[in-house]
Amino acid sequence: METAARTAPAAVIVGIDGPSGTGKSSTSKAVAAKLGLRYLDTGAQYRAITWWMLHNGIDVNDPAAVADAAGKPEIVSGTDPAAPTIAVDGTDVSGPIRTQEVTSAVSAVSAVPEVRTRLTELQRAIAAEAPAGIVVEGRDIGTTVLPDADLKIFLTASAEARAARRNGELKGKEAADLAATQAALVKRDAADSGRKTSPLAKAGDAVEVDTTELTLDQVVECVVTLVEEKRSA
Ligand SMILES: Nc1ncnc2c1ncn2[C@@H]1O[C@H](COP(=O)(O)OP(=O)(O)O)[C@@H](O)[C@H]1O
Numbered sequence: 343m344e345t346a347a348r349t350a351p352a353a354v355i356v357g358i359d360g361p362s363g364t365g366k367s368s369t370s371k372a373v374a375a376k377l378g379l380r381y382l383d384t385g386a387q388y389r390a391i392t393w394w395m396l397h398n399g400i401d402v403n404d405p406a407a408v409a410d411a412a413g414k415p416e417i418v419s420g421t422d423p424a425a426p427t428i429a430v431d432g433t434d435v436s437g438p439i440r441t442q443e444v445t446s447a448v449s450a451v452s453a454v455p456e457v458r459t460r461l462t463e464l465q466r467a468i469a470a471e472a473p474a475g476i477v478v479e480g481r482d483i484g485t486t487v488l489p490d491a492d493l494k495i496f497l498t499a500s501a502e503a504r505a506a507r508r509n510g511e512l513k514g515k516e517a518a519d520l521a522a523t524q525a526a527l528v529k530r531d532a533a534d535s536g537r538k539t540s541p542l543a544k545a546g547d548a549v550e551v552d553t554t555e556l557t558l559d560q561v562v563e564c565v566v567t568l569v570e571e572k573r574s575a
C-alpha cells in the first residue's frame with residue numbers, strides 16, 4: 343500500500359504581484375522552471391484583450407464599449423515557463439501586445455470590471471488545472487485571483503531602478519529617454535493602484551521583497567527558498 347510519504351507533493355500555488363519593472367515576469371518564469379511548476383503572466387492577458395479592443399476599433403476610453411466587448415475575444419495562455427505563449431482568437435500576439443500603443447491603453451481596459459471578471463475566471467481555471475502547481479504573476483493575484491495561494495510575494499523596487507531596467511530592454515529598438523520611461527511607469531502604477539476594482543495592492547499576508555539592490559538570481563533564490571519552506575512546513 344502507498345504510504346503518505348510516497349505520495350506526490352500537493353500542488354503549490356504561488357502568486358507574485360507588484361508594479362511594472364520590479365522583476366515579476368523574470369522571477370516567476372525562473373522560479374517555475376526551477377521547481378517544475380507552470381507559469382502564468384496575467385499582464386499578458388490584459389495586454390491581449392487590450393490589443394483586441396484596439397484592433398477591432400473599440401474606444402478603450404469608453405468603459406461601456408469595452409464592457410460590451412469584453413466577452414468576445416478568446417484568450418489562450420500557454421504556461422510552459424520555458425516558452426510561454428499568448429494567443430487571441432488563434433493569433434499569436436506575443437509581439438503586438440508589447441507595443442507602446444498597447445502599453446498606454448492597458449490600464450484603461452484593465453480597470454473595466456467586466457474585463458477583470460472574465461480574466462479572473464480564466465486565471466483561476468488555469469491555476470486549478472496545473473498538475474504540480476503554478477506561479478501566477480500580476481497585480482491582484484494575492485488579493486483577488488488566488489487569495490488562498492500557498493505563498494504570496496509582493497515585489498517592489500525604486501522608480502529609478504525600474505525605469506533603468508525597462509530602458510535596458512528597449513535598447514536598440516526604440517530610443518527611450520530615462521525620465522520619460524520613469525514618468526510613464528509611475529503614471530501606469532498610479533492608474534493601476536487607483537482603480538476601484540481589484541487595484542494593484544499588497545495582500546496582508548504577502549512577503550514584500552525590495553529588489554532595488556538585488557540581482558535577479560538573488561530574488562529567484564529568495565522566492566525558491568520561501569516555496570521550499572512552505573512545502574516542508
Ligand atoms: N533584480 C533585478 N536586477 C536587475 N534587473 C532585473 C532584476 N529583475 C528583473 N530585471 C530586469 O528588469 C526588466 C524587467 O523585469 P520584468 O521581469 O519584466 O519585470 P515586471 O514583470 O515586474 O514588469 C527585465 O529586463 C529583467 O531582466
Ligand SMILES: Nc1ccn([C@@H]2O[C@H](COP(=O)(O)OP(=O)(O)O)[C@@H](O)[C@H]2O)c(=O)n1
Pocket residue numbers: 361362363367384385386388389448449450452453479480481482483530534
Ligand atoms: N493581474 C493583473 C495584471 C496586469 N494588469 C494590467 O495589465 C497591465 C500590464 O501588465 P504587465 O504585467 O504586462 O506590465 P509590465 O509590468 O510587464 O509592464 C498593468 O499595467 C495593469 O493595468 C492588471 O490589471 N491585473
